[in-house]
Amino acid sequence: MRTAKQILSQSILFAGLPEADIEALLAIAVEKPVTAGELIFSEGDPGDGFYVTIEGLIKIYKLSTEGKEQILHMFGPGEPFGEVPVFSGQAFPATAEGVKKGRVLFFPRRAFRDLIARNPSVAMNMLGLLSQRLRHFTVQVENLSLKEVPARLAGYFLLQAEEQNNPERITLNISKGHLASFLGTIPETLSRMLRKMSEQDLISVEGREIRLLDRQGLADLAEFGKMENE
Amino acid sequence: MRTAKQILSQSILFAGLPEADIEALLAIAVEKPVTAGELIFSEGDPGDGFYVTIEGLIKIYKLSTEGKEQILHMFGPGEPFGEVPVFSGQAFPATAEGVKKGRVLFFPRRAFRDLIARNPSVAMNMLGLLSQRLRHFTVQVENLSLKEVPARLAGYFLLQAEEQNNPERITLNISKGHLASFLGTIPETLSRMLRKMSEQDLISVEGREIRLLDRQGLADLAEFGKMENE
DNA sequence: TTGATTCCTTGATTTATGTCAAAATTCATT
DNA sequence: AATGAATTTTGACATAAATCAAGGAATCAA
Structure with missing residues (x-):
């Protein structure tokens, strides 16, 4: 079984961070087991923290007006979810539910913000990672069209x-x-x-x-x- | 002429930030005029700050082993450049030079990091923006293939x-x-x-x-x- | 070496989609 | 409403690329 630390240090948000920073992140994160069918958050809940999948599979969905479930995403190990609204201070716009048993890390918004204030180079590294990937994808999208x-x-x-x-x-x-x-x-x-x-x-x-x-x-x-x- | 403030508040990195945050960013930024042909930074220079184009056009290039110039990107108003190495604490991997006369904002790395530490929600907002765009492009790339x-x-x-x-x-x-x-x-x-x-x-x-x-x-x-x- | 996989290349044919040309529709401006 | 410009749709045709089928490399294990 891969540890949370291994997963994090290869994840989209945190890949390449120095080990000390990964440790600092782990220190504020809360590991939660998730079972198939378990609700993690619901549409409209306040975005008081985001998640990174460690093991298992999570689905994000909305309900249509007829009550039918519309799956928007599925997230596996290393993939973050809920971070967009949480970073922006919004409520969750959709519902997250376990599909395959596993576990997730929960990063409380408040603690995460404090971590950034204490240790801004974590944020700098994350910004660097995201900027780089963004540039990559921007060019890639141009290419593909x-x-x-x-x-x-x-x-x-x-x-x-x-x-x-x-x-x-x-x-x-x-x-x-x-x-x-x-x-x-x-x-x-x-x-x-x-x-x-x-x-x-x-x-x-x-x-x-x-x-x-x-x-x-x-x-x-x-x-x-x-x-x-x- | 559009002001630096207007450009920034519609830029990829800072779009949607509250006005107070834009002001804080402007307070640490240094505006520099750029003329056609002027070197902004050279390959190998330490990444001690990143830039946002306000007006004009900037090219990023490397020299091939035969000394030929290979243009990698062109950046116009609102587009940041040099931010990837700067966020990650690397040296500039290529050279930046003015193509069309204009001006750029320079954000010193140190001051920017301090700003984030003082005001982590700026970083949170940026992370939110980048994450959202990244997710968008990820799906888009999948679609286009x-x-x-x-x-x-x-x-x-x-x-x-x-x-x-x-x-x-x-x-x-x-x-x-x-x-x-x-x-x-x-x-x-x-x-x-x-x-x-x-x-x-x-x-x-x-x-x-x-x-x-x-x-x-x-x-x-x-x-x-x-x-x-x- | 041999055999077994997997990956890559080639050829013949079909199909999706691009090109060209023109008509129809929508939109903006008087 | 009327004019003109831009956008969208339609049709006939050409072509790039997918499919189908087969054969060659390369890689790996024994």
């Missing part, structure tokens, strides 16, 4: 080059199959596009190492979407 | 329903043309899909009002991607 696969792929390469801090070579950290699905396509198409881009000397591929041979060409491709024909 | 347009569209409707806090009806806040481009398609295709979805009683469309008639059907569509044939 590009109509054609070669353009999305070129955009992905440029984004990765930036994030890996190397403008000339990137290493795929996921399999080509996963990459295909991530780009909204399938392995066959990805494979063909990689070949085509290699033939045009935009890139060269050696396993998971991609060399970016023509950055300007890739940028044009990402912007205009069309590849010149062979 | 769905292969077919009807699935992406259904996903978009469900996301909007959640954000507009109304599970049964949404109001498009962008034109259908823009929506098409946002979903990575074109107005013609969007139009056809809306008709098809209406014919199947998944939705009904009255101008920019979309009524979600079959939420489960939409969820299935978003998940499995296929529409049943006419």
Whole structure:
């Protein structure tokens, strides 16, 4: 069983925080067991603290006017929930309920705010993490709305080059199959596009190492979407 | 000319903060004019503060090994830059330079951290903003990797329903043309899909009002991607 | 080495969706 | 209401990419 500490230090909100900060967070958090079907909070409850799932599965839902349950999200280990209204000082806009037995950490709003005041670098780190992810996703969304696969792929390469801090070579950290699905396509198409881009000397591929041979060409491709024909 | 205060209160990092907090931020910020071609910071400089563009245009770039400039981002009014390394206590990984004459606000790291310690709800608000946007983009990225347009569209409707806090009806806040481009398609295709979805009683469309008639059907569509044939 | 998986590539075909052209509708302004 | 501009819809056609089917690498365990 993974400990709360392990989960936290890999979670979206706290990943990469120094161990001392994780300890400080654990010190103010309250661990609660959750059973399937158990209500964690209800729509309209005051947002007096947020949660991080440690184990199990939580669903967030609203009831439609006919009383039907509309699931909005499911959250597993490492994923926070309720933090948006809590950070903003709002009531919970939906209901949270256990789906699979597990446990969650509850971070009381007040104690969390005090922790930040005592130790502002925790907040700074969190802001850094969130900003970075946000920037990543902003670019990613732009990429994905590009109509054609070669353009999305070129955009992905440029984004990765930036994030890996190397403008000339990137290493795929996921399999080509996963990459295909991530780009909204399938392995066959990805494979063909990689070949085509290699033939045009935009890139060269050696396993998971991609060399970016023509950055300007890739940028044009990402912007205009069309590849010149062979 | 829009004032720094107006820009800040609509910026990604600070939008929606109470006026008092914006004032507090302005009190620690230093306004600097920027001319075209002026260096703001260089790769490797210590990240002793971050910037928000007020007016003009800033480019962020790195130099390739052959000394060629690789532009990573351009930032206009309201957009922060340098905040990721600064929040995380790193050096700047790239160089910032003015492209169009304007001005920027500089937030010294130290003063900003002290501000957070004095006034943790500023940090809480920022965390709330970033978390919300992050959640939005996370879902959006998932949607956009769905292969077919009807699935992406259904996903978009469900996301909007959640954000507009109304599970049964949404109001498009962008034109259908823009929506098409946002979903990575074109107005013609969007139009056809809306008709098809209406014919199947998944939705009904009255101008920019979309009524979600079959939420489960939409969820299935978003998940499995296929529409049943006419 | 062998066999067993998994991952990646290639080819033939079908299908979804983009392109082009034009009509219809909506919206804003007089 | 009437004009004009912008947006949306429709139709015929072209094409990028998905599907289906098969075969090759690469990886791993014994």
